[in-house]
Amino acid sequence: MTALEKITAPQSRVSGTALYDWDYLVQEDRAHRLIYTDPAIFEAEMTQVFGGTWTYLAHESEIPNENDFITRRLGLRPLIIVRDGEGTIRALYNRCTHRGTTLCRWDKGNTKSFQCPYHGWNFLNTGRLRGVPWPDGYAEDMRDPKYNLAQVPRVESYRGFLFGTLNMDAMPLKEHLGPIAPVIDEWLDRNPGGKVVVCEANRFRYKGNWKLAYDNSCDGYHVAYSHRSLLETENRFAGENAKGMAYYRKSPDTQPMYMRYTGHGNHFKDKRPNLEKRPGGLWALESAHPGMEHYEAAFLRRYGDRAFALLDLAGSEPVNINVFPNFSLLGNHIQVFEPVGVAETNAIWYGTMIVDDGSIPSDAVTDINALRMRTQEGFPNFGEVDDIANFEQIQHGLMAVEDEWVYMNRGFGIPGRVKTNDDGTITAPATDEAFMREHFKEWKRLMKGPQNLAITREP
Ligand code: FES
Ligand SMILES: [Fe+2]
Numbered sequence: 440m441t442a443l444e445k446i447t448a449p450q451s452r453v454s455g456t457a458l459y460d461w462d463y464l465v466q467e468d469r470a471h472r473l474i475y476t477d478p479a480i481f482e483a484e485m486t487q488v489f490g491g492t493w494t495y496l497a498h499e500s501e502i503p504n505e506n507d508f509i510t511r512r513l514g515l516r517p518l519i520i521v522r523d524g525e526g527t528i529r530a531l532y533n534r535c536t537h538r539g540t541t542l543c544r545w546d547k548g549n550t551k552s553f554q555c556p557y558h559g560w561n562f563l564n565t566g567r568l569r570g571v572p573w574p575d576g577y578a579e580d581m582r583d584p585k586y587n588l589a590q591v592p593r594v595e596s597y598r599g600f601l602f603g604t605l606n607m608d609a610m611p612l613k614e615h616l617g618p619i620a621p622v623i624d625e626w627l628d629r630n631p632g633g634k635v636v637v638c639e640a641n642r643f644r645y646k647g648n649w650k651l652a653y654d655n656s657c658d659g660y661h662v663a664y665s666h667r668s669l670l671e672t673e674n675r676f677a678g679e680n681a682k683g684m685a686y687y688r689k690s691p692d693t694q695p696m697y698m699r700y701t702g703h704g705n706h707f708k709d710k711r712p713n714l715e716k717r718p719g720g721l722w723a724l725e726s727a728h729p730g731m732e733h734y735e736a737a738f739l740r741r742y743g744d745r746a747f748a749l750l751d752l753a754g755s756e757p758v759n760i761n762v763f764p765n766f767s768l769l770g771n772h773i774q775v776f777e778p779v780g781v782a783e784t785n786a787i788w789y790g791t792m793i794v795d796d797g798s799i800p801s802d803a804v805t806d807i808n809a810l811r812m813r814t815q816e817g818f819p820n821f822g823e824v825d826d827i828a829n830f831e832q833i834q835h836g837l838m839a840v841e842d843e844w845v846y847m848n849r850g851f852g853i854p855g856r857v858k859t860n861d862d863g864t865i866t867a868p869a870t871d872e873a874f875m876r877e878h879f880k881e882w883k884r885l886m887k888g889p890q891n892l893a894i895t896r897e898p
Contacts, residue, residue, distance in 0.1 A: 442584055443592060443607070443893045456483040461886050465879045468848035472837040475648040481781035483886060488764050489514025491890045492704070492881075493595075493602040493615050495766035495775060496520055496530055498789070500599060500636040501547070506564060509547040512777055513591060513603055519543050520601065521564045524551060530591035530603045531566045532894070542588070566590050567897040584896050592895040598627055599634070600766075600773075605892040618701040618864050622709075622760050626768050630752065631804070632796035637773065638812075641788040641819040647830035649765070649778040652786055653878065655826055656761040656774075657698050657708045659869035660849060662687040665825045672821065673726035683726040684757075686713040692868040700865040704763025704881035706874040711757050719747030721754035728813035734806055742803065749803050752793055753810035755818070763878050770818055771811050782834050786823065790815040847872040847879070 456479050464471040474480055488494075494513055497520045501509050508521040510533055517533035519542070535542045535555040542553045542562065552569055554561045559572045566588035571581055591603040595612035597620065602612050613620060627633050645652075655661070662684055663670070673683035686694050695712035714720045725731070734753075738746035755770030767774040777785035792808040795801050837845075850856050850871030857867040867873040 442898050443895050444589075445891075445893050456480060456886075461883045465883050467876060468851050469844045469846050470879060472840070472843055472845065475650060475834070476781065476837050478781045480886075481648070481778070485514040485778065486892070487885045487888055487890065488882065489516075489778065490605045490892055491609075491885045491888070492606065492764065493604045493609060493612055493762075494764060495762060496591075496594070496601045496603045498599055498637040498773065499528070499596055499601060500634075502528070504549065506549045506551050507547070508543070508550065508564065510543055510545065513605075514778060517541050518591065518603075519553070523564045527565075528594055528596070528601065529564075529566065530594045530601075531564075532589035532591075534589065535560060535562075536568065536586045536588060537571075562588055565897055584898050587896040589894045589896055592893050597623065602762075605894060606890050607893050608891040615703055616705065616762065617703065618862055619705045619707060619760060619762065622701075622707050622758070623768065626756055626758065626760060629756065630793045631798045632794055634794050634796070635791035636794055638790045638792050640790065641815065641823075643786040643788075643819075643823060643827055644779065644783065645786065645827040645830050646783055647827075647834040648782060649776050649784040650882075651830040651833055652776045652784060652826070653761065653764060654847075654875050655830070656759060656767050657706045657874040658872075659687065659691055659696070659698065659708055660872070661826075661829070663691070665829055666822050669818075669821045669825065676727060682724060684710070686710070687869075691870050694869065696869045698867050698869055698871060698874050700874050700877040702863065704878040706761050706878065708759045708869060708874075710759075710869075714757065717747075719750060721756070722747060722750040724757070725754045725814070726817060728810070728817060730813065731810070734810055737806070738803070742800070749799060749807065750810075752799075753807045753814065755814050761874075763881055771814050772819070784830075786827065788815070788819040788823065847875040851876065 464474055496513065497509055497511050502520060502522045505522055505524050505526060508519050511518050511520050519531045519533045521529050521531060523529060533541045533543055537558060537560050540557045542555050550564065552561055552563050561569045563569050568581060568586040574581055592605060594601060594603045597612055597616060670683060670685060670688060674685055696710045698706060698708045700706045735750060738750055742749055760768040765776045771791050773789040773791060775787045777787065779785060790812060792811060793804060795804045850867050850873050857865060857871065857873045859865050865873055865877060
C-alpha cells in the first residue's frame with residue numbers, strides 16, 4: 440500500500456483567484472479575455488484542471504518493456520512515466536526530494552534506478568530512495584518515506600492511452616470517458632489487432648494560451664478559411680474537388696458530418712459520413728503524398744482485390760476525438776497540448792503505426808507504416824501552422840484590454856439546431872460552437888473546486 444498525502448495548499452485561491460467570479464468570466468455564449476491572459480488564472484488551472492481531472496500522459500507502447508521510461512508533464516509538473524520491474528506503470532514526479540532538481544533529464548530510456556545529477560541521491564524506478572552518498576552525514580533515518588519520490592496517485596489506461604489525475608474523487612477513467620470511449624474504440628479497431636504503436640512526433644510551440652488549441656479542436660467553422668491554402672494545394676491536381684477536407688468548402692452545415700459533445704469536456708467531430716463506404720474510400724480522400732502512386736500500383740500487383748482495403752489503413756481517419764483538457768485523436772495522430780505558460784503552449788503530434796498481428800501480410804504492414812509517415816508530414820506541416828498562426832494572433836488581439844469578450848454563440852438560440860440525445864450527449868451541425876460552450880461548463884466546474892487532491896509516495 441502506498442501512502443496518500445493530502446494536498447494542503449489552497450486550491451482555487453491560488454494568487455487570489457478566490458476573488459474571481461467564474462460565472463461572470465465565462466457566460467453561456469461568451470468568455471472574458473482574462474481567462475486566456477491572466478497569469479493567476481493560468482496558475483490556478485495548473486492545479487484545478489491539470490490535476491483535478493483525468494489528463495493524458497502517454498501511450499503504453501512508448502514504454503513496452505519493464506524498466507522503460509519516458510519523461511512527460513502533468514500541467515507544469517515534470518513526470519517520469521515508468522514501467523517498473525514488476526510491470527506496474529507509475530507516474531513519478533521528476534523532482535528530486537533533496538533540493539528539488541529534475542532527476543532525469545533524458546526523454547526516454549531503460550533503467551532500474553535514477554541518480555540525481557546534483558548530489559547523487561539514487562532512486563529505484565518504484566520511486567523509493569535507494570541510497571544517498573555518505574549517509575553518515577545525516578542524523579536522520581534516510582528510509583523515511585518522505586524522501587521517496589512523489590507520484591501521481593491515480594494512473595489508468597484506456598486501451599493503451601494512459602491518463603493521470605491527483606483527484607481522489609474523480610470517477611474511474613472508463614466512466615469519465617463515457618460515450619466517447621466507443622468512438623476511441625472505432626478509431627483503434629480499424630487497425631490490425633485493434634492497436635497502434637506510437638512513434639516519433641512533430642513538435643510545435645506557439646505563443647498563446649493552451650485553451651486556444653482545445654477551443655479549436657472541434658471547430659468546423661474555420662476550416663474553409665484558415666486552411667484555404669491547404670485545401671487548394673490538396674486539390675490542385677485532384678481533377679475534382681475531392682481531396683482532404685474539401686467537403687468543408689461547400690456549405691459545411693448541409694454536409695452529413697456533425698459535432699457531438701459527450702460530457703466531462705469531451706467531444707468529437709465526425710467527418711466520416713462524408714466518406715464513400717467502400718474499400719479504398721478513405722484512400723481516395725487522402726491528399727497527394729510523395730510515392731503514393733508507386734505504393735498503390737505495388738499493392739494492386741501484390742494483393743489484387745484486397746489492395747484498397749489495405750491502403751485504407753494508411754488513410755487519415757476523418758474524425759477529431761477530443762478529451763479535455765489536452766488530448767486529441769485525429770487522422771492517424773495523437774495530438775497533445777502541453778501548457779508552458781499563460782501565453783505559451785506545446786502542440787505535439789505523435790505519429791502512430793499499425794502492428795503486425797498476422798492478419799495482414801508483413802510487407803504490407805511495413806509499407807502502410809511508411810505511408811502513414813507521409814500523412815504525418817501532411818496536416819501537421821501544412822494545416823497545424825495555419826491554426827497556430829491564429830492562436831498567436833488571438834493572443835495578440837486579446838491584449839486590447841478594453842474589448843473584453845470573445846463569442847462562442849454560433850448555433851446558440853436557434854430552435855431545433857442543437858439536439859440533446861437520450862443518452863445526454865449533444866449533437867449539432869459541424870460549424871457550431873456548442874462543443875465550446877459545453878467544455879467551458881466543465882472548465883468552470885473544475886475551477887470552482889474544491890477538489891480532493893493528493894499525491895502518493897512509496898511507504
Ligand atoms: S538535489 Fe538531488 S541529490 Fe541533491
Ligand atoms: Fe484547423
